[in-house]
Amino acid sequence: MKTIKVIVAVLISSVMFSFCSAGEKVPQKVKDAFAKKFPTAKSVKWDKESANEWEAEFKMNKMEYSANFSEDGIWKETEHEISENDLPESVKKALADGFPSFKTEEMEISETTSGTVYEFEIEKDETDMEVAIDASGKITKQEMKKEESNKDDKD
Template identity: 60%
Template sequence: MKTIKIVLSTLLACSLFAFTSGDKAPLKVTQAFSKKFPTVKKVKWDKESATQWEAEFKMNKVEYSANFLEDGTWQETEHEISKKDIPATIKTALMAAFPGYEIEEAEISETPKELLYEFMIEKGEIEMEVAINANGTIVKQEVKNDKEDKD
C-alpha cells in the first residue's frame, strides 16, 4: 500500500509539473497581450531577456510570437509566411538585390514603428538574413556564418 501511495504521489507531482509553465509573465504583460490578441486563449510564455517576455501562440492555424516589455508595452509580433504569400513587390526587390539566392524562410515582423518582411536566403554555402520594409527597401542584410552559429 505504501508503494502505491508513493507512486501516486510521484505521478501527481509530475503531472502538476508538466501542466505548469516554467515562466509566469507579469500581470501587466498578460493583460496587454489579451488586449492586443483578444481571441487567443492558449499562450506559452518565456522570459526573453531581463526586461522582455515572449508569447508563443496560434491564430488562424498560424504560429506567432509576440514580445512585450515588463510594463506591458508591445514590442513586436512575428509569424512565418509561405513563399506564395510574399507580395510581388517585396519578392521582386529581394530577387533583384540577391540574384540566384533561394528563399529558405520568410516571415512578417510587425513593430510599433514598421512592418518588415524578413528572409533567410541561401546561395550555395552562403546564407543571409535580409529584412525589407513594406516599400521594398532593404533595411538589413547580414551574412550568417554556420560555423559561428553552431559554436
C-alpha cells in the same frame, strides 16, 4: 550540420522554458497587454526573451505567431510565417534583384511600432543571410549569418 542546428535550437528552447518555468512568472501587466492585443489567441506559451522582454508563442486564425512585450506590458513585435503568395510584388522584386539565385529557407512578416517588414533567411552555397525588406521594396537589413564550424562534421 542542419541536424546539429536543430538539436542546439531544441536545447536552447528547453533551457529557456526551464528558466521561465523554474520561478519566473510572466508579469500581470504583460499578460493583460497580451490578452487585450490578441483576444482570440490560443495555446499560449511564454518564454523569457531577455532580461526585460517576454515572448508569447500562440495560435490565432489557424496560424502560429510570436509576440514580444516589455516587462511593463508594452507590445514590441509580432511575427508569423508567410508564404510567397503573401508577399507584395515590390518585396518579391527586391529579393530577386538583390539576391539572385539565393534559396529562401524561411519567410516571416514582422510588425512593430516602427512598421512592417518582411524577414527572410536565405542561402546560396555556403552563404547564409538574414534579410529584411519593407513593403515598398527597400532592403532594411542585410546580415551574414555565421556558421559554427565543427571539425568533426563531415556534412
